[in-house]
Amino acid sequence: MKIARFSSSGSIHFGIVDGEDLVVLGGDPMFQGFDTTGERIPLAQATLLAPSIPRSKVVGVGKNYVDHVQEMGGDAPPTEPLLFLKPNTSVVGPGDTIVLPRQSQQVDFEGELAIVIGSIAKNVSADRAAEVIFGYTVANDVTARDLQRSDPQWTRAKGFDTFCPVGPFVETDFDVSDGTITTTVNGEVKQSGPLTDMVHGVAEIVAYASSVFTLLPGDIILTGTPAGVGQIVAGDVVDVSISGIGTLSNPVSGPRS
Incomplete structure (x- = not known):
């Protein structure tokens, strides 16, 4: 499973990569699991960010x-x-x-x-x-x-x-x-x-x-x-x-x- 962190319409989300789309997750999957919101955003319309931001090092x-x-x-x-x-x-x-x-x-x-x-x-x-x-x-x-x-x-x-x-x-x-x-x-x-x-x-x-x-x-x-x-x-x-x-x-x- 490929996980992306991305911005779209001024907000930052996590999503599962599904073909040419991102299936939006309800939160950070590292802490909140892989429950989805049901929303799909085309990859082409998202700005990919660093997929993991180290809080420590x-x-x-x-x-x-x-x-x-x-x-x-x-x-x-x-x-x-x-x-x-x-x-x-x-x-x-x-x-x-x-x-x-x-x-x-x-x-x-x-x-x-x-x-x-x-x-x-x-x-x-x-x-x-x-x-x-x-x-x-x-x-x-x-x-x-x-x-x-x-x-x-x-x-x-x-x-x-x-x-x-x-x-x-x-x-x-x-x-x-x-x-x-x-x-x-x-x-x-x-x-x-x-x-x-x-x-x-x-x-x-x-x-x-x-x-x-x-x-x-x-x-x-x-x-x-x-x-x-x-x-x-x-x-x-x-x-x-x-x-x-x-x-x-x-x-x-x-x-x-």
Whole structure:
């Protein structure tokens, strides 16, 4: 089931994607279930928003694909998931603009699968991880690469406003073992590969992260990026597609005053 968060006629709703329509839900399905209002709105008449707004945090996993570790100059991926945080203020939705900050001269795209947490989770075992996952969406872990190299930790490089596009939908029945990810910039393929190339899988990531801090409903976990990351500049359009979920598309602009 694909879930959208969208605006229509000045109001924000959640809806189930049904062909070319959105079946409007009575509230946030994470908390109020999937009861519908009976109203249908054409997708073409809705403005899609970030499908999940983390009330708490975005958790990132670094160096989780061997080929990406190698392209960044490393020899081997970490033996445990390498965690970092992005503020929830970095989250934007499909079609929203990635704004390049004045502080950086090299901002890169990083297409990723994102886990959306659906219930409070602390010290969840890997074999029970599925119980706390609401679904999956597409993300772009935008990174100021020069700041990532210069700073002793990654908060500034990963945390600018607009540096975490997510969407267009949350898929509640997604099979990670059958998914592929593709990132294009201006229509040119930059990243492509199966999600099974992740070093640390979804269950392990959720278990590990929940052993460190409590995960809350709406929290997003970014699962890492495959090889092919590269710089984006003003005027570019970045598309991240995951089979079975959809395509997240975002234009890029220069710094704003």
